[in-house]
Amino acid sequence: MEKALIALAAALAVGLPAIATAYAQARIGSVGAGTIAEKPETGGIIIILEALPETMVILGFVVAVMLILQFA
Amino acid sequence: MFLKDLKDLPENYGYLNARLRAHFSDFLVKEDYRRLAFRRLEEIEVFLLETRYGKSFRKSLVEQPLSTRRRIEVALADTSADTLNHARKMAMGEPEDLMTVLLARADLHNGRLLLRYYFTGALYEGHPQWHGYGTLPVTFFADLWKSHSITHVIDKCLAFDHQLSRALGRACGQVAKGSSLPASERIFLSGVLTYLDEILDSHRTKDSALVRELLGRSIDIWNMNIWSRVAAGVLPGEKAGELFIEGGYSLSADRLRNSSRPEDLLASTPWETILGRFQGGPAEMVTGRAMREFWKWQIAQRRKDLLGIEVATAFIAHQLLEWQNLNALVVGVDMGLEVDTIIDKLVLTG
Numbered sequence: 001m002e003k004a005l006i007a008l009a010a011a012l013a014v015g016l017p018a019i020a021t022a023y024a025q026a027r028i029g030s031v032g033a034g035t036i037a038e039k040p041e042t043g044g045i046i047i048i049l050e051a052l053p054e055t056m057v058i059l060g061f062v063v064a065v066m067l068i069l070q071f072a
Numbered sequence: 073m074f075l076k077d078l079k080d081l082p083e084n085y086g087y088l089n090a091r092l093r094a095h096f097s098d099f100l101v102k103e104d105y106r107r108l109a110f111r112r113l114e115e116i117e118v119f120l121l122e123t124r125y126g127k128s129f130r131k132s133l134v135e136q137p138l139s140t141r142r143r144i145e146v147a148l149a150d151t152s153a154d155t156l157n158h159a160r161k162m163a164m165g166e167p168e169d170l171m172t173v174l175l176a177r178a179d180l181h182n183g184r185l186l187l188r189y190y191f192t193g194a195l196y197e198g199h200p201q202w203h204g205y206g207t208l209p210v211t212f213f214a215d216l217w218k219s220h221s222i223t224h225v226i227d228k229c230l231a232f233d234h235q236l237s238r239a240l241g242r243a244c245g246q247v248a249k250g251s252s253l254p255a256s257e258r259i260f261l262s263g264v265l266t267y268l269d270e271i272l273d274s275h276r277t278k279d280s281a282l283v284r285e286l287l288g289r290s291i292d293i294w295n296m297n298i299w300s301r302v303a304a305g306v307l308p309g310e311k312a313g314e315l316f317i318e319g320g321y322s323l324s325a326d327r328l329r330n331s332s333r334p335e336d337l338l339a340s341t342p343w344e345t346i347l348g349r350f351q352g353g354p355a356e357m358v359t360g361r362a363m364r365e366f367w368k369w370q371i372a373q374r375r376k377d378l379l380g381i382e383v384a385t386a387f388i389a390h391q392l393l394e395w396q397n398l399n400a401l402v403v404g405v406d407m408g409l410e411v412d413t414i415i416d417k418l419v420l421t422g
Contacts, residue, residue, distance in 0.1 A: 027379070030083035034090025034162075 006071045010064035017060035024053040084165045085279075089383040091162050095155075096374070098124055099390050100398075102420045108401055109411045113140050116402060120144065125151045144402050145201060152395040153178075153204035159387060160205075166275050170283050170381045173268045174388050176236075177290075178206030182213045183240045183260050190222045190244065191253045208236055222248045235270075239263020254298065254307070254315050261294060262317060279381035282373070286385065288321030289366055292343065295320050296358050299328050299337060303355035334358050342369075364419050367393050371421045393419055 032046035100123075108116050117140055121129050128147040132138055138146065160171045181203045189196060199217055204210040212232060216225045222244055229241030243260035247253075268287060272280050298315045301307040307315075316328050322341040331337035334355055338344050346361040370389035373382040397418045404414035 026081075026083055027086055030081075030086035031090040034087040035094065038091050038094030 002071075006067055010067045013064040013067065014057065014060045017056040021053040021057050024056075025050060028053070081165065084163065084167050085379045085381070085383075088159075088163045088167050089378055089380075092159060092383050092387045093378075096387070096390065099394055105397060105401060105418055105420060106411075106415065109405065109414045111405070113144070113402065113405055116405065117144055120147065120398075124155075127151070128154075141402055141406050145399065148395050148398050149201045149204070152391055153210075155391050156205035156388060159384065163384070166277065166279065167381060167384060169271050169275060170279060171384055171388075172207060173271055173283050174286070174381075174385060175205050176207055176264060176268055177392075178203035179208050179236050180206075180261065180264055182206065182208070182210070183236075183243070183264075184257055186213060186216055186225070186240070187243055187247060187256050187260060188253065189217065190225065191247050191256065194220050194222075208232075208234060212237070235267040236264060239267065252311075254301075258294075258315055258317065265291070265317070265319070282381055282385065285321055286370070288319060289342075289369070291317050291320040292323050293359060293362050293366060295323050295328055296337070296343075296362050299331070300355050300358045303332065303334075303358075367419050368421050393421070 028046075028050050032050055036043050036046055108119060111119070117129070120126065125147045128150040129143060131150075132143050132146050156175060160168065160175060163171050185200050185202075189200075199214065202210040202213050216228055219225050219228065226241050226244045226248065229237045229244060239260050240263070242263060243256045246256040246259055265287065272284055272287075295316050298307065298312050302309050302312045313325075313329060316325055318325065322343065323337065327337060335347060337358070338347055343362055343365065346358070346365050367389060371386050371393070373389075374386035376382040397420070400417045401414055404417060
């Protein structure tokens, strides 16, 4: 039972930030595509902006790994 | 099915608005107008040649010999239509539908030109500068203009089989029956509004609500125009009742019928701000002042919601206002008016 709860916590730690990241990237992506279409020189900045929300998932993944290593 | 789902995504606004916002820097600013007002017509043309209007200038230089003023007018009209049509092509799903509604003012403008032409007996030999960014093609209006017979125009409107052309056909029918020009225009405007309402009915969002508000404000301006004609004694009061259009944003039918002064009409409405500039001026000035406020309201939408129809609303208004301002400026310079008089005629924002 305890292991199942830990697994669930780890899944949530990755899953919820992943949804939030997807939401943010969808919006940044569409706006970024529009911006690059008009000003191609902004491509580098847009890629950085598009990648920023990824940190949420990475942090979530780290938390999930810590949960599993600590308690499982 | 997948593509149908994509059409409803809010990201459509993000893409469109990013592209539109990149073009806001192309518009002329107050200082440009002030500088141009001091120049001669040829100097204005040279200035415009270096801007996005240059492409159209070069085209008209090669294709047809025109006077400098006419060349500028053609370049302004062509470039404005190209810009707005291009903007609509960038939209998809709801933004595309809402932009169709916003750009229907071209059909309204063209239709009213045509109604006036046939109302006055189709005597004018030249052809007008059509607004080429609406739903109905410019070639349709140009063909109607050349018909020279109101009966042929009605037949062609009905044969074209579009809700807007049928509305124009009904309005032309009124002209043929000998109705007044405002009554005929009212029929056309009502037909256009019915068509636009049907488009808006398929979108129940805060963005479609904004476009509805814009249409409501346009109706207010039509009603103010009728009201000011009554106040000026040009139109009998008893006829005005049937010329008002229901569904305005803030001016109710009762208020329009029972107000005799601009203060009574506009107090406690969003149009109240224009009262301060009246200072006891004639009632006929109401419409002109309201139109200025309407432009400013549209342009002020620019930063209200960067992921909504507000950006497109402001973009369209910016483009049309620039066209109107440059036209006024060119006419003023060509007529040799004082700089201050010219600047006073322009609607400068930002």
